[in-house]
Amino acid sequence: MGRPIVITSGKGGVGKTTTAANLGTALALLGQKVVVVDADIGLRNLDVVMGLESRVVFTSMDVIEGKCDLNKALIRDKRAENLYILAAAQSRNKSDVQPEQMARLVKELEQQFDFVLIDCPAGIEQGFDNAVAGAQEAIVVVTPEVSSIRDADRVIGLLQAKGLTEPRYILNRYSPRLVEQGEMLDRSDVQEILAIPLLGIIPEDQTIIASTNRGKPLVLEASTPAGAAYVRIARRLLGEEIPIPEFREETGWSRFFRMLFGRG
Amino acid sequence: MALNDLVVRLLRWFQGQEKSKETAKNRLRLILIQDRVGVDPGVVDSLREDLLALLTKYFDVNVEEMEVEIQRDEERTALVVNVPILTLKGRHPSDFRREREGATASQEKSEPSPADGSPNKGQKSRSEGSEEKASESSDQESPSATTSEIPKAAASSSAPRPSTDSGASSASSSSS
Ligand SMILES: Nc1ncnc2c1ncn2[C@@H]1O[C@H](COP(=O)(O)OP(=O)(O)O)[C@@H](O)[C@H]1O
Numbered sequence: 001m002g003r004p005i006v007i008t009s010g011k012g013g014v015g016k017t018t019t020a021a022n023l024g025t026a027l028a029l030l031g032q033k034v035v036v037v038d039a040d041i042g043l044r045n046l047d048v049v050m051g052l053e054s055r056v057v058f059t060s061m062d063v064i065e066g067k068c069d070l071n072k073a074l075i076r077d078k079r080a081e082n083l084y085i086l087a088a089a090q091s092r093n094k095s096d097v098q099p100e101q102m103a104r105l106v107k108e109l110e111q112q113f114d115f116v117l118i119d120c121p122a123g124i125e126q127g128f129d130n131a132v133a134g135a136q137e138a139i140v141v142v143t144p145e146v147s148s149i150r151d152a153d154r155v156i157g158l159l160q161a162k163g164l165t166e167p168r169y170i171l172n173r174y175s176p177r178l179v180e181q182g183e184m185l186d187r188s189d190v191q192e193i194l195a196i197p198l199l200g201i202i203p204e205d206q207t208i209i210a211s212t213n214r215g216k217p218l219v220l221e222a223s224t225p226a227g228a229a230y231v232r233i234a235r236r237l238l239g240e241e242i243p244i245p246e247f248r249e250e251t252g253w254s255r256f257f258r259m260l261f262g263r264g
Numbered sequence: 265m266a267l268n269d270l271v272v273r274l275l276r277w278f279q280g281q282e283k284s285k286e287t288a289k290n291r292l293r294l295i296l297i298q299d300r301v302g303v304d305p306g307v308v309d310s311l312r313e314d315l316l317a318l319l320t321k322y323f324d325v326n327v328e329e330m331e332v333e334i335q336r337d338e339e340r341t342a343l344v345v346n347v348p349i350l351t352l353k354g355r356h357p358s359d360f361r362r363e364r365e366g367a368t369a370s371q372e373k374s375e376p377s378p379a380d381g382s383p384n385k386g387q388k389s390r391s392e393g394s395e396e397k398a399s400e401s402s403d404q405e406s407p408s409a410t411t412s413e414i415p416k417a418a419a420s421s422s423a424p425r426p427s428t429d430s431g432a433s434s435a436s437s438s439s440s
Protein backbone atom coordinates (compact mmCIF):
# COMPACT_ATOMS: atom_id res chain seq x y z
CA MET A 1 0.00 0.00 0.00
CA GLY A 2 1.37 3.35 -1.04
CA ARG A 3 1.38 6.63 0.84
CA PRO A 4 -1.03 9.24 -0.52
CA ILE A 5 0.37 12.67 0.39
CA VAL A 6 -1.29 15.97 -0.47
CA ILE A 7 0.94 19.00 -1.08
CA THR A 8 -1.02 22.07 -0.16
CA SER A 9 -0.69 25.65 1.09
CA GLY A 10 -3.80 27.77 0.94
CA LYS A 11 -2.02 30.58 -0.86
CA GLY A 12 -1.10 30.25 -4.52
CA GLY A 13 2.35 30.67 -5.97
CA VAL A 14 4.28 29.50 -2.93
CA GLY A 15 5.80 26.42 -4.58
CA LYS A 16 3.36 23.51 -4.34
CA THR A 17 3.77 22.41 -7.94
CA THR A 18 7.54 22.90 -7.84
CA THR A 19 7.62 20.82 -4.68
CA ALA A 20 5.39 18.08 -6.09
CA ALA A 21 7.54 17.81 -9.22
CA ASN A 22 10.86 17.79 -7.38
CA LEU A 23 9.86 15.54 -4.51
CA GLY A 24 8.22 13.10 -6.89
CA THR A 25 11.30 12.98 -9.06
CA ALA A 26 13.65 12.73 -6.09
CA LEU A 27 11.66 9.86 -4.57
CA ALA A 28 11.70 8.03 -7.90
CA LEU A 29 15.46 8.54 -8.20
CA LEU A 30 15.72 6.99 -4.74
CA GLY A 31 14.04 3.88 -6.08
CA GLN A 32 10.41 4.50 -5.16
CA LYS A 33 7.50 3.98 -7.48
CA VAL A 34 5.86 7.38 -7.66
CA VAL A 35 2.87 9.04 -9.25
CA VAL A 36 2.29 12.77 -9.02
CA VAL A 37 -1.34 13.75 -9.47
CA ASP A 38 -2.27 17.22 -10.63
CA ALA A 39 -5.42 18.10 -8.71
CA ASP A 40 -5.61 21.64 -10.08
CA ILE A 41 -8.48 21.03 -12.47
CA GLY A 42 -8.86 23.87 -14.95
CA LEU A 43 -5.40 25.27 -14.22
CA ARG A 44 -3.15 22.34 -14.71
CA ASN A 45 0.56 22.99 -14.80
CA LEU A 46 2.33 20.07 -13.24
CA ASP A 47 2.79 18.60 -16.71
CA VAL A 48 4.42 21.84 -17.86
CA VAL A 49 6.73 22.15 -14.86
CA MET A 50 7.84 18.57 -15.51
CA GLY A 51 8.17 19.09 -19.25
CA LEU A 52 5.57 16.47 -20.10
CA GLU A 53 2.85 18.69 -21.56
CA SER A 54 3.16 17.24 -25.06
CA ARG A 55 2.41 13.78 -23.74
CA VAL A 56 -0.94 14.52 -22.11
CA VAL A 57 -3.73 12.67 -23.87
CA PHE A 58 -6.03 11.60 -21.05
CA THR A 59 -6.60 13.17 -17.69
CA SER A 60 -7.87 12.16 -14.27
CA MET A 61 -11.27 13.42 -15.40
CA ASP A 62 -11.38 10.83 -18.18
CA VAL A 63 -10.59 8.13 -15.66
CA ILE A 64 -13.21 9.35 -13.21
CA GLU A 65 -15.82 9.53 -15.93
CA GLY A 66 -14.92 6.07 -17.12
CA LYS A 67 -13.73 7.27 -20.52
CA CYS A 68 -10.39 5.59 -20.18
CA ASP A 69 -8.40 3.17 -18.17
CA LEU A 70 -6.26 4.48 -15.31
CA ASN A 71 -3.12 2.99 -16.80
CA LYS A 72 -3.77 4.66 -20.11
CA ALA A 73 -3.99 8.06 -18.46
CA LEU A 74 -0.73 7.68 -16.53
CA ILE A 75 2.15 9.45 -18.24
CA ARG A 76 5.53 7.92 -17.69
CA ASP A 77 8.46 10.27 -17.11
CA LYS A 78 11.34 8.54 -18.84
CA ARG A 79 14.01 10.47 -16.94
CA ALA A 80 13.52 8.41 -13.82
CA GLU A 81 12.48 4.86 -13.41
CA ASN A 82 9.00 4.41 -12.01
CA LEU A 83 7.94 8.03 -12.17
CA TYR A 84 4.49 8.86 -13.52
CA ILE A 85 2.14 11.78 -13.57
CA LEU A 86 -1.61 12.01 -13.90
CA ALA A 87 -2.67 15.26 -15.52
CA ALA A 88 -5.72 17.36 -14.66
CA ALA A 89 -8.37 18.30 -17.19
CA GLN A 90 -7.75 21.80 -18.43
CA SER A 91 -11.15 22.64 -19.89
CA ARG A 92 -13.18 21.61 -16.87
CA ASN A 93 -14.06 22.98 -13.45
CA LYS A 94 -13.16 21.93 -9.97
CA SER A 95 -16.83 21.32 -9.28
CA ASP A 96 -16.94 18.64 -11.98
CA VAL A 97 -15.30 16.24 -9.55
CA GLN A 98 -16.56 15.16 -6.17
CA PRO A 99 -14.30 14.34 -3.23
CA GLU A 100 -15.52 10.73 -3.16
CA GLN A 101 -14.52 10.26 -6.78
CA MET A 102 -11.10 11.65 -6.10
CA ALA A 103 -10.72 9.46 -3.02
CA ARG A 104 -11.58 6.40 -5.09
CA LEU A 105 -9.02 7.34 -7.74
CA VAL A 106 -6.30 7.81 -5.15
CA LYS A 107 -7.20 4.46 -3.56
CA GLU A 108 -6.66 2.83 -6.90
CA LEU A 109 -3.30 4.53 -7.34
CA GLU A 110 -2.19 3.44 -3.88
CA GLN A 111 -2.39 -0.17 -5.02
CA GLN A 112 0.26 0.40 -7.68
CA PHE A 113 2.55 3.04 -6.23
CA ASP A 114 4.74 3.60 -3.20
CA PHE A 115 3.94 7.31 -3.22
CA VAL A 116 0.93 9.18 -4.54
CA LEU A 117 1.78 12.88 -4.38
CA ILE A 118 -1.22 15.13 -4.91
CA ASP A 119 -0.54 18.67 -6.13
CA CYS A 120 -3.32 20.72 -4.55
CA PRO A 121 -4.74 23.91 -6.09
CA ALA A 122 -4.68 27.18 -4.17
CA GLY A 123 -7.66 28.04 -2.02
CA ILE A 124 -9.70 26.17 0.53
CA GLU A 125 -12.82 25.44 -1.49
CA GLN A 126 -13.86 22.48 -3.55
CA GLY A 127 -10.48 22.03 -5.23
CA PHE A 128 -8.89 21.71 -1.80
CA ASP A 129 -11.53 19.27 -0.62
CA ASN A 130 -10.99 17.14 -3.71
CA ALA A 131 -7.21 17.13 -3.38
CA VAL A 132 -7.33 16.23 0.28
CA ALA A 133 -10.05 13.61 -0.06
CA GLY A 134 -7.80 10.63 -0.74
CA ALA A 135 -4.76 11.75 1.22
CA GLN A 136 -3.49 10.33 4.47
CA GLU A 137 -0.56 12.66 4.94
CA ALA A 138 -0.12 16.32 4.13
CA ILE A 139 2.79 18.59 3.36
CA VAL A 140 2.08 22.28 3.75
CA VAL A 141 4.29 24.53 1.64
CA VAL A 142 4.84 27.94 3.14
CA THR A 143 7.08 30.92 2.37
CA PRO A 144 8.36 33.21 5.14
CA GLU A 145 5.76 35.88 4.44
CA VAL A 146 2.83 37.07 6.49
CA SER A 147 0.12 36.16 3.99
CA SER A 148 1.55 32.73 3.25
CA ILE A 149 1.90 31.85 6.92
CA ARG A 150 -1.56 33.06 7.67
CA ASP A 151 -3.04 30.87 4.94
CA ALA A 152 -0.90 27.94 6.02
CA ASP A 153 -2.21 28.30 9.55
CA ARG A 154 -5.76 28.17 8.26
CA VAL A 155 -5.06 25.14 6.10
CA ILE A 156 -3.36 23.31 8.95
CA GLY A 157 -6.52 23.74 10.99
CA LEU A 158 -8.62 22.35 8.14
CA LEU A 159 -6.29 19.39 7.66
CA GLN A 160 -6.36 18.57 11.35
CA ALA A 161 -10.14 18.70 11.29
CA LYS A 162 -10.18 16.23 8.40
CA GLY A 163 -8.31 13.70 10.47
CA LEU A 164 -5.16 13.30 8.40
CA THR A 165 -1.95 12.42 10.19
CA GLU A 166 -0.28 15.51 11.57
CA PRO A 167 0.74 17.72 8.64
CA ARG A 168 4.35 18.72 8.22
CA TYR A 169 5.57 21.82 6.47
CA ILE A 170 8.24 22.84 4.02
CA LEU A 171 9.60 26.35 4.34
CA ASN A 172 10.22 27.48 0.78
CA ARG A 173 12.08 30.45 -0.72
CA TYR A 174 14.13 30.96 2.37
CA SER A 175 16.71 33.68 1.84
CA PRO A 176 19.63 33.48 4.28
CA ARG A 177 20.71 36.96 3.30
CA LEU A 178 17.36 38.57 4.09
CA VAL A 179 17.13 36.61 7.31
CA GLU A 180 20.53 37.87 8.31
CA GLN A 181 19.49 41.43 7.56
CA GLY A 182 16.43 40.98 9.71
CA GLU A 183 14.16 41.46 6.69
CA MET A 184 12.70 37.97 6.61
CA LEU A 185 11.11 35.81 9.27
CA ASP A 186 13.61 33.15 10.26
CA ARG A 187 12.93 29.48 10.70
CA SER A 188 12.37 29.72 14.44
CA ASP A 189 9.83 32.51 13.96
CA VAL A 190 7.85 30.38 11.54
CA GLN A 191 8.19 27.29 13.69
CA GLU A 192 6.90 29.14 16.71
CA ILE A 193 3.82 30.20 14.80
CA LEU A 194 2.94 27.05 12.87
CA ALA A 195 3.88 24.59 15.61
CA ILE A 196 3.84 21.48 13.42
CA PRO A 197 6.91 19.44 12.40
CA LEU A 198 9.23 21.00 9.84
CA LEU A 199 10.02 18.63 7.00
CA GLY A 200 12.64 20.79 5.35
CA ILE A 201 13.74 24.17 4.11
CA ILE A 202 14.18 25.07 0.43
CA PRO A 203 16.33 28.13 -0.11
CA GLU A 204 15.40 30.81 -2.60
CA ASP A 205 17.06 29.59 -5.76
CA GLN A 206 16.95 31.41 -9.08
CA THR A 207 17.92 28.26 -10.98
CA ILE A 208 14.36 27.05 -10.37
CA ILE A 209 13.25 29.44 -13.07
CA ALA A 210 15.64 27.94 -15.60
CA SER A 211 14.55 24.48 -14.57
CA THR A 212 10.89 25.27 -15.18
CA ASN A 213 11.85 26.93 -18.47
CA ARG A 214 13.35 23.64 -19.52
CA GLY A 215 10.67 21.51 -17.95
CA LYS A 216 13.31 19.67 -16.02
CA PRO A 217 12.95 19.42 -12.24
CA LEU A 218 15.96 20.71 -10.34
CA VAL A 219 16.76 17.38 -8.78
CA LEU A 220 17.61 16.05 -12.25
CA GLU A 221 20.13 18.81 -12.89
CA ALA A 222 23.55 19.42 -11.45
CA SER A 223 23.15 19.86 -7.75
CA THR A 224 21.89 23.23 -6.64
CA PRO A 225 21.06 24.31 -3.10
CA ALA A 226 17.32 23.86 -3.70
CA GLY A 227 17.74 20.57 -5.56
CA ALA A 228 19.86 19.17 -2.76
CA ALA A 229 17.28 20.32 -0.23
CA TYR A 230 14.53 18.47 -2.11
CA VAL A 231 16.58 15.29 -2.12
CA ARG A 232 17.06 15.59 1.64
CA ILE A 233 13.32 16.01 2.09
CA ALA A 234 12.67 12.92 -0.02
CA ARG A 235 15.06 10.96 2.21
CA ARG A 236 13.31 12.23 5.32
CA LEU A 237 10.00 11.06 3.87
CA LEU A 238 11.59 7.64 3.60
CA GLY A 239 12.40 7.76 7.28
CA GLU A 240 16.06 8.76 7.19
CA GLU A 241 17.20 11.12 9.90
CA ILE A 242 18.83 13.98 8.07
CA PRO A 243 19.32 17.20 9.99
CA ILE A 244 18.17 20.44 8.40
CA PRO A 245 21.32 22.46 7.74
CA GLU A 246 21.79 26.11 8.49
CA PHE A 247 21.60 27.87 5.17
CA ARG A 248 24.10 30.52 4.32
CA GLU A 249 24.25 32.82 1.36
CA GLU A 250 26.28 31.20 -1.39
CA THR A 251 29.39 33.21 -2.22
CA GLY A 252 30.41 33.85 -5.81
CA TRP A 253 33.35 31.48 -5.52
CA SER A 254 31.48 28.56 -4.01
CA ARG A 255 28.87 28.98 -6.70
CA PHE A 256 31.59 28.96 -9.33
CA PHE A 257 33.10 25.74 -8.02
CA ARG A 258 29.73 24.13 -7.66
CA MET A 259 28.87 24.89 -11.26
CA LEU A 260 32.27 23.63 -12.36
CA PHE A 261 32.31 20.36 -10.43
CA GLY A 262 28.96 19.96 -8.80
CA ARG A 263 26.81 17.03 -9.74
CA GLY A 264 24.65 14.74 -7.72
CA MET B 265 26.69 42.35 -1.74
CA ALA B 266 28.36 43.18 1.53
CA LEU B 267 28.25 46.83 0.58
CA ASN B 268 24.56 46.48 -0.17
CA ASP B 269 23.95 45.06 3.25
CA LEU B 270 25.91 47.81 4.86
CA VAL B 271 23.91 50.46 3.05
CA VAL B 272 20.65 48.82 4.07
CA ARG B 273 21.75 48.70 7.67
CA LEU B 274 22.95 52.27 7.69
CA LEU B 275 19.73 53.49 6.13
CA ARG B 276 17.69 51.66 8.68
CA TRP B 277 19.84 52.97 11.45
CA PHE B 278 19.39 56.54 10.26
CA GLN B 279 15.68 56.14 9.90
CA GLY B 280 15.41 54.46 13.26
CA GLN B 281 13.30 51.76 11.64
CA GLU B 282 12.47 48.43 13.20
CA LYS B 283 13.55 45.40 11.21
CA SER B 284 10.73 44.31 8.97
CA LYS B 285 10.90 40.81 10.37
CA GLU B 286 9.81 42.13 13.76
CA THR B 287 6.93 43.98 12.17
CA ALA B 288 5.94 40.84 10.30
CA LYS B 289 6.02 38.80 13.47
CA ASN B 290 3.85 41.21 15.39
CA ARG B 291 1.35 41.54 12.58
CA LEU B 292 1.14 37.79 12.20
CA ARG B 293 0.59 37.34 15.90
CA LEU B 294 -2.42 39.63 15.84
CA ILE B 295 -3.82 38.28 12.60
CA LEU B 296 -3.59 34.69 13.75
CA ILE B 297 -5.17 35.41 17.08
CA GLN B 298 -8.20 36.81 15.30
CA ASP B 299 -8.21 33.98 12.75
CA ARG B 300 -7.94 31.29 15.38
CA VAL B 301 -10.52 32.76 17.72
CA GLY B 302 -12.76 33.11 14.73
CA VAL B 303 -13.69 36.71 15.36
CA ASP B 304 -14.47 38.49 12.15
CA PRO B 305 -12.05 41.43 11.83
CA GLY B 306 -15.11 43.49 10.89
CA VAL B 307 -16.51 42.92 14.35
CA VAL B 308 -13.34 44.20 15.95
CA ASP B 309 -13.38 47.21 13.64
CA SER B 310 -16.90 48.25 14.54
CA LEU B 311 -16.22 47.58 18.21
CA ARG B 312 -13.28 49.90 17.87
CA GLU B 313 -15.48 52.59 16.38
CA ASP B 314 -18.10 52.29 19.06
CA LEU B 315 -15.51 52.35 21.81
CA LEU B 316 -13.93 55.39 20.32
CA ALA B 317 -17.20 57.24 20.10
CA LEU B 318 -17.80 56.49 23.75
CA LEU B 319 -14.31 57.25 24.98
CA THR B 320 -13.96 60.57 23.20
CA LYS B 321 -16.85 61.80 25.31
CA TYR B 322 -14.66 61.54 28.37
CA PHE B 323 -11.10 61.66 27.14
CA ASP B 324 -9.05 63.17 24.44
CA VAL B 325 -7.53 59.97 23.08
CA ASN B 326 -4.81 59.20 20.62
CA VAL B 327 -6.86 57.63 17.87
CA GLU B 328 -3.90 56.41 15.88
CA GLU B 329 -2.38 54.46 18.69
CA MET B 330 -5.54 53.00 20.08
CA GLU B 331 -5.36 49.21 20.02
CA VAL B 332 -8.30 46.88 20.17
CA GLU B 333 -7.51 43.22 19.96
CA ILE B 334 -8.63 39.83 21.04
CA GLN B 335 -5.93 37.84 22.76
CA ARG B 336 -6.00 34.20 23.48
CA ASP B 337 -3.78 31.99 25.56
CA GLU B 338 -4.31 28.46 26.81
CA GLU B 339 -6.90 29.30 29.41
CA ARG B 340 -8.82 32.25 28.21
CA THR B 341 -9.72 34.68 25.53
CA ALA B 342 -9.64 38.35 26.43
CA LEU B 343 -10.50 41.63 24.84
CA VAL B 344 -7.55 43.93 25.32
CA VAL B 345 -8.00 47.61 24.68
CA ASN B 346 -5.14 50.03 24.95
CA VAL B 347 -6.04 53.69 24.60
CA PRO B 348 -3.37 56.34 25.01
CA ILE B 349 -4.97 59.42 26.55
CA LEU B 350 -3.71 62.78 25.44
CA THR B 351 -5.60 64.90 27.90
CA LEU B 352 -8.37 64.43 30.34
CA LYS B 353 -11.37 66.47 29.53
CA GLY B 354 -10.89 67.55 33.09
CA ARG B 355 -14.42 68.08 34.19
CA HIS B 356 -16.48 66.71 36.92
CA PRO B 357 -18.94 63.93 35.99
CA SER B 358 -21.77 66.21 36.98
CA ASP B 359 -20.70 68.55 34.20
CA PHE B 360 -21.43 65.81 31.72
CA ARG B 361 -24.79 65.17 33.26
CA ARG B 362 -25.72 68.78 33.19
CA GLU B 363 -24.40 69.04 29.69
CA ARG B 364 -26.50 66.16 28.48
CA GLU B 365 -29.59 67.70 29.95
CA GLY B 366 -28.61 71.02 28.50
CA ALA B 367 -28.08 69.48 25.10
CA THR B 368 -31.55 67.99 25.03
CA ALA B 369 -32.95 71.27 26.17
CA SER B 370 -31.26 73.21 23.39
CA GLN B 371 -31.15 70.78 20.48
CA GLU B 372 -31.38 73.46 17.86
CA LYS B 373 -28.09 74.96 18.93
CA SER B 374 -25.96 71.83 18.61
CA GLU B 375 -23.63 71.54 15.69
CA PRO B 376 -22.12 68.18 14.72
CA SER B 377 -19.82 67.40 17.55
CA PRO B 378 -16.78 65.18 17.18
CA ALA B 379 -17.90 62.97 20.02
CA ASP B 380 -20.94 61.85 18.06
CA GLY B 381 -19.20 61.60 14.73
CA SER B 382 -17.62 58.40 13.54
CA PRO B 383 -13.93 58.16 14.24
CA ASN B 384 -13.28 57.50 10.59
CA LYS B 385 -14.21 60.95 9.51
CA GLY B 386 -10.64 62.07 9.59
CA GLN B 387 -10.54 63.20 13.18
CA LYS B 388 -6.94 62.49 13.59
CA SER B 389 -6.06 65.90 14.86
CA ARG B 390 -8.18 66.66 17.79
CA SER B 391 -10.05 69.71 16.65
CA GLU B 392 -9.99 69.43 12.93
CA GLY B 393 -12.77 71.43 11.42
CA SER B 394 -13.12 73.64 14.43
CA GLU B 395 -12.63 77.28 13.93
CA GLU B 396 -9.90 77.54 16.51
CA LYS B 397 -6.92 76.99 14.26
CA ALA B 398 -4.81 79.40 16.22
CA SER B 399 -5.20 77.61 19.46
CA GLU B 400 -4.59 74.28 17.80
CA SER B 401 -1.23 75.21 16.40
CA SER B 402 -0.20 76.76 19.66
CA ASP B 403 -0.94 73.63 21.61
CA GLN B 404 0.99 71.51 19.17
CA GLU B 405 4.03 73.61 19.77
CA SER B 406 3.66 73.38 23.50
CA PRO B 407 2.13 70.04 24.30
CA SER B 408 2.99 70.44 27.94
CA ALA B 409 0.60 73.35 28.33
CA THR B 410 -2.15 71.09 29.49
CA THR B 411 -4.00 73.83 31.28
CA SER B 412 -4.67 75.48 27.98
CA GLU B 413 -5.70 72.22 26.38
CA ILE B 414 -8.32 71.21 28.80
CA PRO B 415 -10.87 73.91 28.13
CA LYS B 416 -10.08 73.85 24.44
CA ALA B 417 -10.64 70.14 24.16
CA ALA B 418 -13.82 70.49 26.07
CA ALA B 419 -14.98 73.14 23.69
CA SER B 420 -14.21 71.13 20.61
CA SER B 421 -15.86 67.93 21.68
CA SER B 422 -19.02 68.75 23.55
CA ALA B 423 -22.21 70.54 22.86
CA PRO B 424 -21.36 74.18 22.33
CA ARG B 425 -22.27 76.18 25.35
CA PRO B 426 -21.43 79.84 25.59
CA SER B 427 -19.49 79.39 28.83
CA THR B 428 -17.11 76.70 27.50
CA ASP B 429 -16.55 78.58 24.28
CA SER B 430 -15.41 81.64 26.03
CA GLY B 431 -13.28 79.53 28.34
CA ALA B 432 -11.52 78.07 25.33
CA SER B 433 -10.76 81.33 23.67
CA SER B 434 -9.39 82.85 26.82
CA ALA B 435 -7.20 79.82 27.35
CA SER B 436 -5.81 79.93 23.84
CA SER B 437 -4.94 83.55 24.13
CA SER B 438 -3.17 82.94 27.41
CA SER B 439 -1.09 80.14 25.99
CA SER B 440 0.28 82.02 23.00
N1 LIG C 1 12.72 28.02 -3.84
C1 LIG C 1 12.35 28.83 -4.85
N2 LIG C 1 13.22 29.77 -5.31
C2 LIG C 1 12.86 30.58 -6.34
N3 LIG C 1 11.68 30.54 -6.97
C3 LIG C 1 10.77 29.62 -6.58
C4 LIG C 1 11.06 28.72 -5.50
N4 LIG C 1 9.97 27.92 -5.34
C5 LIG C 1 9.05 28.31 -6.25
N5 LIG C 1 9.53 29.33 -7.01
C6 LIG C 1 8.81 30.00 -8.09
O1 LIG C 1 7.56 30.43 -7.61
C7 LIG C 1 6.57 30.35 -8.61
C8 LIG C 1 5.36 29.60 -8.12
O2 LIG C 1 5.70 28.24 -7.88
P1 LIG C 1 4.63 27.08 -8.04
O3 LIG C 1 5.33 25.82 -7.67
O4 LIG C 1 3.97 27.12 -9.38
O5 LIG C 1 3.61 27.49 -6.91
P2 LIG C 1 2.13 26.94 -6.60
O6 LIG C 1 2.01 25.59 -7.24
O7 LIG C 1 2.08 26.89 -5.11
O8 LIG C 1 1.17 27.94 -7.15
C9 LIG C 1 7.23 29.71 -9.80
O9 LIG C 1 7.56 30.72 -10.72
C10 LIG C 1 8.48 29.07 -9.23
O10 LIG C 1 9.50 29.04 -10.18
Ligand SMILES: [Mg+2]
Nearest residue numbers: 016017040045
Ligand atom coordinates in the same frame (compact mmCIF):
# COMPACT_ATOMS: atom_id res chain seq x y z
MG1 LIG D 1 0.43 24.90 -8.61
